[in-house]
Amino acid sequence: MVPGRRPTLTGAVLVLVAALAACSDGGSTATARWHVAPDADLAGDVLPIVVEHGASCEEYGGVDVVESDDTVEITVRVVAQDPREGAVCPEAAIARRVDVPLDAPLGERRVRGPGLEQTPDLG
Numbered sequence: 491m492v493p494g495r496r497p498t499l500t501g502a503v504l505v506l507v508a509a510l511a512a513c514s515d516g517g518s519t520a521t522a523r524w525h526v527a528p529d530a531d532l533a534g535d536v537l538p539i540v541v542e543h544g545a546s547c548e549e550y551g552g553v554d555v556v557e558s559d560d561t562v563e564i565t566v567r568v569v570a571q572d573p574r575e576g577a578v579c580p581e582a583a584i585a586r587r588v589d590v591p592l593d594a595p596l597g598e599r600r601v602r603g604p605g606l607e608q609t610p611d612l613g
């Protein structure tokens with residue numbers, strides 16, 4: 491261990507924790523429901539998905555992708571905002587199309603992940 495480095499690292503961690511706490515508006519991260527878009531081109535290196543989240547009390551927070559030779563695991567994050575005291579979050583939802591870039595075309599790989607639902611049949 492290099493002398494004098496530990497206090498600097500500890501100070502940096504404290505600043506990071508304080509910044510994250512300041513940016514938080516009392517919300518928490520959750521996993522959103524999603525499905526592969528019905529018109530997805532599975533031969534491409536971008537996979538369009540449809541994300542569903544609450545209209546007023548949740549905000550789209552991003553997507554995490556982990557790829558392997560046989561699977562593509564997608565996790566969609568939403569930030570759930572705590573409603574003001576006495577307020578109620580309506581059940582209305584928003585459907586948002588999100589293009590998920592892949593390292594390689596989907597091909598024969600399976601798509602999976604928390605919140606994944608079956609793609610609706612629009613036919």
